[in-house]
Amino acid sequence: MKVYGSLLLQAGNAHARAGNAVAAKHFLGEARQIAAKVPDGQCYHSSIFGPSSIAMQHTDIAINLGEFGDALAASKTMPGGGSALHLLGKCRHDTDRALVHLKTGDTDKAVALLSSTASAAPFWFQNQRLSKSIVKDLLHTPASKSPQLRGLATKLGVC
Structure with missing residues (x-):
């Protein structure tokens, strides 16, 4: 699940960089659902995924879309001050x-x-x-x- 979640985040970031907000947010939402089911900060197959990854990548996706208010809000959702990163x-x-x-x-x-x-x-x-x-x-x-x-x-x- 963690590897799949990481791939969804990569897809979301790729779409954000291409300016496709709808697809970027779709993939972010899918990844968020998976992250809610896994422990934070564990590494599988060289992939770290969990709620902290969602906060970090949501911030990055919002930045790439030019949505700085959303990016600020997303950055504040980082669990434990980023201790799992x-x-x-x-x-x-x-x-x-x-x-x-x-x-x-x-x-x-x-x-x-x-x-x-x-x-x-x-x-x-x-x-x-x-x-x-x-x-x-x-x-x-x-x-x-x-x-x-x-x-x-x-x-x-x-x-």
Whole structure:
């Protein structure tokens, strides 16, 4: 069931990236039904699937559809603060959350999430295009005066 649920999420993400909201939400809904029946955070066949995966991928799907209000709501449904996710999964989700907070106007929260992610996985963070893009965009907001953001910009070479 977990592998099937993971495949449904991949299909949902593919449709979201193609701009097909109806299909993306259909596959997300199907995956959500399966996730309700399985324990969170267990890995089968190199696939982690469960309620945490649903929260993470729902956020990503909403971002890809440009539905930032929905993405913000989805990000808040993460069970246990993401404790069932592996480190890089949590970092990816927190980077998505930073983007959502940037897009919804909470730039201080975006900076805090990026800073936390940079501390948790510095090499990963420095090699992500999304991290660089968010930091560049934050430099054009009132958060640009933040020493924390300036440090991230320097670290990423985007100042």
